[in-house]
Amino acid sequence: MSERLEAVNIVIPNWNGLRFLPDCLASIERQQCLDWRITVVDNGSTDGSAEYLRKAYPQVHLISLPENRGFSAAVNAGILSSVCPFVFLLNNDTELPPDCLYHLLNAAAELPEFDFFAPKMLSFHERSILDGAGDGYLRGGAGYRLGTMERDSACYSQPGPVFGACAGAALYRRNIFDSIGLFDEDFFAYLEDVDLNLRLNRSGCKGYYVPAATVYHIGSASSGSKFNPFTIRLSTRNSFYVLLKHYSLPLFFRFLPVIAVYQFLWLIFSVKKGHCRAWCQGIAEALANCSAMWKKREEISRHDRLAMAEFAAVLLQAERAAVASIMRRRQEQGKGNSLLRLYKNIFL
Structure with missing residues (x-):
């Protein structure tokens, strides 16, 4: 070696x-x-x-x-x-x-x-x-x-x-x-x-x-459970941090349909778990820090080696792998995949 x-x-x-x-x-x-x-x-x-x-x-x-x-x-x-x-x-x-x-x-x-x-x-x-x-x-x-x-x-x-x-x-x-x-x-x-x-x-x-x-x-050892007000708030906020830091405006509008689908489903999930307030807090914190995250996007871009089209292709492949895994899990659990198949056919 x-x-x-x-x-x-x-x-x-x-x-x-x-x-x-x-x-x-x-x-x-x-x-x-x-x-x-x-x-x-x-x-x-x-x-x-x-x-x-x-x-x-x-x-x-x-x-x-x-x-x-x-x-x-x-x-x-x-x-x-x-x-x-x-x-x-x-x-x-x-x-x-x-x-x-x-x-x-x-x-x-x-x-x-x-x-x-x-x-x-x-x-x-x-x-x-x-x-x-x-x-x-x-x-x-x-x-x-x-x-x-x-x-x-x-x-x-x-x-x-x-x-x-x-x-x-x-x-x-x-x-x-x-x-x-x-x-x-x-x-x-x-x-x-x-x-x-x-x-x-x-x-x-x-x-x-x-x-x-x-x-x-073991998993979720520090927070105590996978889904609680703390995890919902930070996951919501940080999801928008990810979008703000890594999506240029052209890429954001290119991915807007899948962004809307995911964020809507995450809202429904948060409400279903009884954590609507935590979701709202996460959104408020993300909005308050928009400018700071946007500045970081500019700093990150100095290290870019992939063109926007190449980066978009990498993300598409990464999502295909994720959706395939989700579908396998749901099939093992005896759950249906009709909505995921529809999503796959439209967006992937």
Whole structure:
């Protein structure tokens, strides 16, 4: 291998995750790749996480933030703490099989033309169910973890190029952050990795899915549940941040029908879950920050390597992958796909 296996900084953001840390850190210690460093960034935890790490894991590099500054700020602090050629972002509510890092780093060494790598994420409690197999994209303004809630199958056992990676478990070449910047801290949490995936693709960086590398993930450990006022508000706001940062006016009008469809369905979903107020708060925050996000779009464009038509084609392919995955999941659950077929026929 041309790059050293040990040159990886494992960055774990933590907020009141003491109950998860022992299993997560123990699984890292069992890795076949022995020379790594662990950086835990504690986001002002009040459950004794920092004290536990100082006592039980003095070898871990602990960065203690005085307050909860969100996922983006935490991982940024971890990324900046090291010059290791690779960064492995990892949620605290995960467990790694012993060969996970080996397979990821081996893929990185054998595929120098790729810049980031997505493992196969499986449900922690039901390990035949996928949590994600790389990320797709919905042009209405959201990401989608391919394979999520589907039963693991042969179609998710094939390695290959992928649009994006879930930042809950992803390997990145460290130099890409020097090139395009870190995670956007204005997102705080949710869709910050969607924003990064878009920036990476716009800059010509490429991702690769490595199914031999598996990660067991609990999911929604910090927020407590997948859908609550906090997640609805931030997901709504950040979806518009994504649109404002990455769609030029011509691209926005080109995608306006799919944007309208997605955002309307997200509104209906939010109301159905009883979180209409949180949705409204998200919209209000997005409107208040329109100008700031528009300025960021101008800054991002300096790193563009794809023409608008090329970028639009990449997004179309990423949405096709996402919709195909959604349809497989619904079919497994015995649900109909007539509306999705109609959407596919019209827009894809």
